[in-house]
Amino acid sequence: xxxxxxxxxxxxxxxxxxxxxxxxxxxxxxxxxxxxxxxxxxxxxxxxxxxxxxxxxxxxxxxxxxxxxxxxxxxxxxxxxxxxxxxxxxxxxxxxxxxxxxxxxxxxxxxxxxxxxxxxxxxxxxxxxxxxxxxxxxxxxxxxxxxxxxxxxxxxxxxxxxxxxxxxxxxxxxxxxxxxxxxxxxxxxxxxxxxxxxxxxxxxxxxxxxxxxxxxxxxxxxxxxxxxxxxx
Numbered sequence: 001x002x003x004x005x006x007x008x009x010x011x012x013x014x015x016x017x018x019x020x021x022x023x024x025x026x027x028x029x030x031x032x033x034x035x036x037x038x039x040x041x042x043x044x045x046x047x048x049x050x051x052x053x054x055x056x057x058x059x060x061x062x063x064x065x066x067x068x069x070x071x072x073x074x075x076x077x078x079x080x081x082x083x084x085x086x087x088x089x090x091x092x093x094x095x096x097x098x099x100x101x102x103x104x105x106x107x108x109x110x111x112x113x114x115x116x117x118x119x120x121x122x123x124x125x126x127x128x129x130x131x132x133x134x135x136x137x138x139x140x141x142x143x144x145x146x147x148x149x150x151x152x153x154x155x156x157x158x159x160x161x162x163x164x165x166x167x168x169x170x171x172x173x174x175x176x177x178x179x180x181x182x183x184x185x186x187x188x189x190x191x192x193x194x195x196x197x198x199x200x201x202x203x204x205x206x207x208x209x210x211x212x213x214x215x216x217x218x219x220x221x222x223x224x225x226x227x228x229x230x231x232x
Contacts, residue, residue: 116189117129133189133190133193136169136195136197137193137194139194140194159201162198165194166195168194169194169195
């Protein structure tokens with residue numbers, strides 16, 4: 001049964017009025033916000049100034065505590081060369097790290113060479129061991145002569161040509177895994193011979209650097225003693 005249109009139209013305004021009566025806060029929201037447009041910026045400025053004041057107070061207190069601690073510190077502690085001691089400790093740690101890295105690489109090379117020899121014996125390719133070692137030795141000397149003329153390093157402790165040669169022979173060992181057994185054995189021992197010669201050259205270079213540093217230290221000591229005698 002259809003209702004008359006007048007009843008529908010009359011019921012609609014009453015329903016809207018009831019909805020607005022049940023939600024009075026929605027009507028009062030806009031006047032509160034627009035009544036004081038400068039309320040929130042002023043509060044924000046007050047909060048920022050208060051925070052800056054607290055930070056400045058903390059900095060002042062820290063500076064005062066630092067000055068008091070420095071004043072209470074004994075004179076021998078103040079006069080101790082902390083920066084120089086830190087540099088010495090840092091150099092010592094770097095030397096220890098280099099030594100540990102060097103011996104770890106040497107131990108890895110030894111175990112790798114032993115495993116390559118065992119692999120060659122298992123494949124009945126023992127005759128390729130001395131041939132590969134000899135070729136690797138000759139290749140290292142040849143490459144070292146060429147790279148020493150091309151690349152000139154100022155750092156005497158680190159020889160860039162020998163590092164490049166070492167990387168080349170390590171790459172040869174990695175690539176050898178993709179070849180057949182005979183070729184693989186040959187390339188492995190070529191790389192082992194080259195790396196062995198690199199270690200020998202590096203050891204010889206380290207000895208020369210040690211002798212050079214000792215000679216410089218002795219000459220500096222003699223010069224200092226001569227200067228002291230002249231002043232006396």
